[in-house]
Amino acid sequence: MPESYYPDIKTLDLFAGLTDERFAQLMRGSYVQNFPPHVELITEGDPANFLHIILSGAVELFASWNGRETSMAAIRPISTFILAATIKDARYLMSARTLDKSRLVLIPSQDVRNLFDEDQGFARAIVTELAQCYRSTIKSQKDLKLRTSLERLANYLLRQQARAGTTPDFELPFEKRKLASFLGMTPENLSRAFKGLKPYGVVVDGSRIAITDRAELEAFARPCALIDDYST
Amino acid sequence: MPESYYPDIKTLDLFAGLTDERFAQLMRGSYVQNFPPHVELITEGDPANFLHIILSGAVELFASWNGRETSMAAIRPISTFILAATIKDARYLMSARTLDKSRLVLIPSQDVRNLFDEDQGFARAIVTELAQCYRSTIKSQKDLKLRTSLERLANYLLRQQARAGTTPDFELPFEKRKLASFLGMTPENLSRAFKGLKPYGVVVDGSRIAITDRAELEAFARPCALIDDYST
DNA sequence: CCTTTTGATTGACAAATGTCAATCCGCCGA
């Protein structure tokens, strides 16, 4: 792999504490690949041969059963995905596909496991990352089980706006059909949900969303750190 | 803590690899406590001061939001719970209460984190445990998003029967109202769901369930390792 | 033994969500 990517990858907490030597060794066995949009990178059920890192673009994790499919998460640079399967040397529980043109790093799982056994700090970092992922899915599960679809959408919009910055409006990061699947509803239902939030100051213009009165929307959505704060 | 509990706790994968000395040291700072049924052990939002281990009885993990409550998981001996919060030194995302009279071990979180930094094998074990928990919640999320409540119940019954052994019937491990909440539905809906499974050979007698034709039920439920096999 | 309590069940109804089909709209390529 070209060394020009090293600095980007080093920004990940997972690798920040590694010695240059160990990091370089890990990278030497790895690959960087570019993918066009809508390419399936990983199929659920396959053995986890590589730890994936997304450098640019966007990746969707999804799952299927009995002819149905649902969006589980969207991954944006720079982060790893499907760490647990790599560590456990198990099969992927989710599939992954590119949403946009994306650049990925593939690190052989065996190398990650070896490094884990050799490097105390790396082990610590892996655990922190795993715990983070675990807690995120718990939050997501609480979101699903405790809220109606309207409430889920309202809180999602609040989180997105907070991420976008100080402006009252922002762009949805992907198609509405994906958002619907991610929130656990149909596209038709999402359309109606957007209308249902109009009284609370949500203005929709294509994929551009404006929240005209945050306090009003919050009064309805009731965001809560133990569900909506993905940083803790 | 009385040493008489040591052998039981040592059966946990998490502690199996520790030297006797380190294990004893960890236990010396810990407590064993007995609790009656229906006692709240942990409240979501509180800082995670202790890693909990259940030695006997049963514990329910649940979460609340906006006056609603949902069952997230049931924990049975001998296992730990809420490991991620302990490791991250973060707040609990779920509350916990005893279902039955239960005996618990409480290990100060700081001791767990210290041991993690000192002991390579322990770190490995923590990661394995965390990865396991993480993958379990992913499975649970797939179950929730990809299946109807009837399908969730059918697959739940198949899993329970497999756990119970070779007999076609088994006892539900807790109240139906808890089961309903766990499966993401109301008690009324669960009642109707049981009736809906009658054509597939599910016979209900109080909390005793019999599956008269497993093949028939499987044809409807379509169990799948990537959702229903909690061992991988 | 009887009473009280709690959970389970049922029916009637309401609300939420999904399905299907038609239409609309923006984008891209010919």
Place this chain on the structure above:
DNA sequence: TCGGCGGATTGACATTTGTCAATCAAAAGG
């Protein structure tokens, strides 16, 4: 520019799920 394609939206309708109230059954306690 003009189609045509795919996603978004809408309306009508079906299904699923939740809510409320009443009733039933079993367990707990006096």
